[in-house]
Amino acid sequence: MKRNYPVGIQNFEKIRSRNYCYIDKTELIYKLVKSGQYYFLSRPRRFGKSLLISTLEAYFQGKKELFEGLAMETLEKEWIEYPILHLDLNTEKYDTPQTLENKLSLNLKMWEDEYGANEYEYSLATRFEGVIRRAAEKWGRNVVILIDEYDKPMLQAIGNETLLTDYRNTLKAFYGVMKSCDRYIKFALLTGVTKFSKVSVFSDLNNLMDISIDERFTSLCGITEEELFTNFQEDIIELGKENKLTEEETKAELKKMYDGYHFAEESEDIYNPFSLLNTFAKMRFGSYWFETGTPTFLVELLKHSRYDLHRLTEEMASADSLGGIDTMHTNPVPILYQSGYLTIKGYDREFQVYYLGFPNKEVEEGFTKFLLPRYAYLETGNPSFEIMSFVKDVRQGDADAFLRRLQSFFADSPYELARDLELHYQNVLFIVFKLLGFYTQAEYHTASGRIDMVVKTDKYIYVMEFKLDGTAEEALQQINDKQYALPFASDSRKLFKVGVNFSKEKRGIEGWIVED
Known part of the structure; x- marks a missing residue:
């Protein structure tokens, strides 16, 4: 019943x-x-x-x-x-x-x-x-x-x-x-x-x-894993049947989508109650919590404070700072935490700081999709369509097609970003390849002003290097000189080396070279 x-x-x-x-x-x-x-x-x-x-x-x-x-x-x-x-x-x-x-x-x-x-x-x-x-x-x-x-x-x-x-x-x-x-x-x-x-x-x-x-x-609000398995055992089985999943696969999907909130140093995982109840009521997985609110103001805070979006996956904060939001115009992290977009992932006792990150896939994917049209230019205005097209180009091994699409994301970089163009480029790339990572394997690293990227599909591997006010040839040369592709030498998948150059003057991608 x-x-x-x-x-x-x-x-x-x-x-x-x-x-x-x-x-x-x-x-x-x-x-x-x-x-x-x-x-x-x-x-x-x-x-x-x-x-x-x-x-x-x-x-x-x-x-x-x-x-x-x-x-x-x-x-x-x-x-x-x-x-x-x-x-x-x-x-x-x-x-x-x-x-x-x-x-x-x-x-x-x-x-x-x-x-x-x-x-x-x-x-x-x-x-x-x-x-x-x-x-x-x-x-x-x-x-x-x-x-x-x-x-x-x-x-x-x-x-x-x-x-x-x-x-x-x-x-x-x-x-x-x-x-x-x-x-x-x-x-x-x-x-x-x-x-x-x-x-x-x-x-x-x-x-x-x-x-x-x-x-x-910590569990006064929300649902713990023990509470979920004790109170919703039959619902989990029924949800699995409706979605052609085993009981264990269903539990794993629920955990990936809705679990992951921590409200103290060593608290047990807390599931989002609103999303869980909606999932069982409708017998399908969805972004129920995220879709009930639009974090427009939070995005404006991120942009106003010149926030490096890479930090969303490796943020740190003290307990005192998490408790208030009076400095939000210069530090948006506390309100991101309190609003539920970031949560506690770990604690450093020596320095008394919390490590923060996205709680689960619902929040991570929903928030990242929400960021895309607010940082990048979308010709269609439809983030889902743009990402789907981007993913299809990558999966089909059409490097020039996905690079043209990536180039279009920078087509309308505003003039007022002139002094922050490098941060803007890195933020857009983070969003795009974070979203790509939900459908492929995407590794994205930044260090000393350098951006390295590796994208893997079932048939292709892309090793990419980005330059700012250099040349695409220099970017490709760096891949070869530093042997970025060497770890994949024995991989049977087709490998592309991609060198890309950004131009401050043109406020976007100036050109690229693909070597396979």
């Missing part, structure tokens, strides 16, 4: 009462509640933050019946109901100062209808303070505060410094109330994608525990 998959459903009560499948996170939630009072959790979009908030809300409402059969049922003995202030900032388009004020005021009005208002509480912050105090006094119990997507207004204001400053000031005062109301608060959790360190929640509310990179709670 086909199961109900809660795709897009973030309400715990609806999931439990309508028999949707649910991965039991309640043991971790119980641990969270019992081991602290104030928390902040950062996770990428569509990773289960809203469901976590909703689960906590049901728990603090004392709805024991919703937890039947879950770990919480046996762990919790008291089931006490508390007054809850739940603020969801995800459901609004924030484009003016008034928009945020209206959103906060609307929630305050609903709470004031229930707990009373005071005409002398004139600001959003003082009204929030009054609501917290009166709710605790009315119930005779401290208040639970749950704030979902606390940073949504500021994320939408990125690029508009005036509006961003206005939102920062508004939320600084609003969130700062929690510190002065500590004696009235039982529990508080704020979730979001990023950590704006200049907001007082993180600068003044110093008892707020950031569990975003905390090994105890």
Whole structure:
């Protein structure tokens, strides 16, 4: 019998009462509640933050019946109901100062209808303070505060410094109330994608525990491999049948496509929950998470900061830098990590830095395809078509055809890139050959201003050398002089040596020579 998959459903009560499948996170939630009072959790979009908030809300409402059969049922003995202030900032388009004020005021009005208002509480912050105090006094119990997507207004204001400053000031005062109301608060959790360190929640509310990179709670959102195999065994088998794969092949494909997130130094692998649920619901593999968001702003940050795209596969960052994004215009790495496009791949204890990289194929291929038309000129405007044509030329051994296509990618290099042309060339080549690598074997190395490339198909091997303001002959001569082709001497596949020259004056590929 086909199961109900809660795709897009973030309400715990609806999931439990309508028999949707649910991965039991309640043991971790119980641990969270019992081991602290104030928390902040950062996770990428569509990773289960809203469901976590909703689960906590049901728990603090004392709805024991919703937890039947879950770990919480046996762990919790008291089931006490508390007054809850739940603020969801995800459901609004924030484009003016008034928009945020209206959103906060609307929630305050609903709470004031229930707990009373005071005409002398004139600001959003003082009204929030009054609501917290009166709710605790009315119930005779401290208040639970749950704030979902606390940073949504500021994320939408990125690029508009005036509006961003206005939102920062508004939320600084609003969130700062929690510190002065500590004696009235039982529990508080704020979730979001990023950590704006200049907001007082993180600068003044110093008892707020950031569990975003905390090994105890790395699997609070998302699905672990053990959870996947335990809860979706039949689904995996059915998915395999639908896609003509064995069970082991299906598991391997799921891992390659959707696994790979790490939110701490030695955390277990976390699968993307949104992509997994969509895959099982539709019984086919797809780029479900990536296609629900367009990282246009992130690409603009990469270009603005003159970022070398090669670093995406070998990036490093300190724990402190990963926690905030206030330097994003010069260092886009933290927001790439927090947004889910990069994840933790390793840790150097001596220097206390994390190694970062793409989490999985869905993100790596989707992001790289997204980069192509934003760095290269595409005559058709269709990245998929251009890459397909490029791959076919390579597979057919038509070196001149794929080099002409590569030349066209540089046909419209903008004049303002004159001082960064070498970086621009390297970035475009990285994108093109990264995408090519999803369909062939492509090795791409840069060192001391030199670019070496090896591409292998089932019939051909291409050894390529690129020069800037040299000649194609010099590039080919370097391949021969340094014997770049020697490792393939005994290979039965046909080998091409390709020398290519870029010209700053022509802002593109000036010429090439192919020797086979």
